[in-house]
Amino acid sequence: MDIKSLIEKAIEARERAYVPYSNFKVGAALLSKNGNVYTGCNIESASYTPTICAERTAISKAVSEGDREIEAIAVIGEIDNYTYPCGVCRQVIREFGKDATLIIAKNKDEYKTYKLKDLLPHSFGPEDLQKNEE
Numbered sequence: 565m566d567i568k569s570l571i572e573k574a575i576e577a578r579e580r581a582y583v584p585y586s587n588f589k590v591g592a593a594l595l596s597k598n599g600n601v602y603t604g605c606n607i608e609s610a611s612y613t614p615t616i617c618a619e620r621t622a623i624s625k626a627v628s629e630g631d632r633e634i635e636a637i638a639v640i641g642e643i644d645n646y647t648y649p650c651g652v653c654r655q656v657i658r659e660f661g662k663d664a665t666l667i668i669a670k671n672k673d674e675y676k677t678y679k680l681k682d683l684l685p686h687s688f689g690p691e692d693l694q695k696n697e698e
């Protein structure tokens with residue numbers, strides 16, 4: 565799965581966003597270390613708080629299928645603008661993809677790539693809790 569194909573899957577998922585409140589569609593496509601792709605869109609709620617971002621929808625699909633390791637995740641929000649994952653999503657990506665690559669796309673041809681650690685420096689993660697158990 566190349567980067568462009570992953571972005572195209574994120575764009576397709578974006579079309580399925582359920583966003584009656586913000587009208588801001590976001591799509592994500594997660595490539596697992598096993599080579600599987602899981603897509604996600606944001607899903608809003610009339611009571612607002614239960615809203616789930618596109619990234620976490622994709623991660624929930626992967627993890628609930630037993631695929632726990634993120635190789636890369638592509639994200640696209642507003643077309644022709646870069647939309648970066650919110651802080652909550654960065655933390656959830658951290659849980660399953662300490663070394664993940666984030667692909668932030670404007671459209672199918674223009675994107676930037678980052679390592680999770682550069683978007684969430686000095687992060688707290690599962691290993692930090694395990695140290696406590698020793």
Ligand SMILES: O=c1ccn([C@H]2C[C@H](O)[C@@H](CO)O2)c(=O)[nH]1
Nearest residue numbers: 586588590606617618648649650
């Ligand atoms: O990276 C992001 C940023 C925002 N949203 C969603 C949440 C909400 O539905 C809408 C506006 O914040 O965009 C995502 O899905 N991913």
Ligand SMILES: [Zn+2]
Nearest residue numbers: 617649650653
């Ligand atoms: Zn988010």
